[in-house]
Amino acid sequence: xxxxxxxxxxxxxxxxxxxxxxxxxxxxxxxxxxxxxxxxxxxxxxxxxxxxxxxxxxxxxxxxxxxxxxxxxxxxxxxxxxxxxxxxxxxxxxxxxxxxxxxxxxxxxxxxxxxxxxxxxxxxxxxxxxxxxxxxxxxxxxxxxxxxxxxxxxxxxxxxx
Numbered sequence: 001x002x003x004x005x006x007x008x009x010x011x012x013x014x015x016x017x018x019x020x021x022x023x024x025x026x027x028x029x030x031x032x033x034x035x036x037x038x039x040x041x042x043x044x045x046x047x048x049x050x051x052x053x054x055x056x057x058x059x060x061x062x063x064x065x066x067x068x069x070x071x072x073x074x075x076x077x078x079x080x081x082x083x084x085x086x087x088x089x090x091x092x093x094x095x096x097x098x099x100x101x102x103x104x105x106x107x108x109x110x111x112x113x114x115x116x117x118x119x120x121x122x123x124x125x126x127x128x129x130x131x132x133x134x135x136x137x138x139x140x141x142x143x144x145x146x147x148x149x150x151x152x153x154x155x156x157x158x159x160x161x
Contacts, residue, residue: 056102056128061087061095063132066121069105070129074120104128 046052057063061084068083069075075083081092096119099105104125110116121129139146 053128053131056104057132059095059098061091062099063135065092065095065099066104066125066129066132067136069119069121070126070132074108074118076116076118080119099125 046055057066064084064087065080068080072079072083077092080096081087081089084092087095096105096107100107103122106120106122106125108118108120110118
């Protein structure tokens with residue numbers, strides 16, 4: 001009998017995996033990119049294209065930063081800070097610097113007093129933001145189910161966010 005794998009966030013005990021709960025593996029022949037090429041490692045250090053993408057957008061705030069920059073075009077820091085709720089100034093600045101270093105975000109400093117700086121997406125950032133659209137759609141379509149899952153998870157952990 002198969003069991004659900006236990007990780008540090010799972011409640012105690014093993015749970016039998018029902019045959020209907022077992023996800024069907026994606027056949028290797030259908031694992032392709034949007035251009036029709038197989039998602040195979042092409043650069044050393046990455047297992048596949050998804051690995052490379054996840055390393056670029058790693059972090060809680062980067063996908064949201066990309067989303068809001070894609071929605072609003074060039075955006076000043078204060079507006080971005082209000083859009084990405086609950087992020088600290090330190091974390092937002094750090095994430096913006098990393099996105100800029102990765103070539104996804106362009107920082108424009110107007111050299112004025114008072115200081116005026118805005119952020120916009122580079123062409124590479126625009127292409128990544130377009131790739132995030134299906135994730136946005138999935139989240140919107142499944143928001144009720146995700147809310148239920150998080151509520152259930154809170155009862156397992158005995159904590160509230």
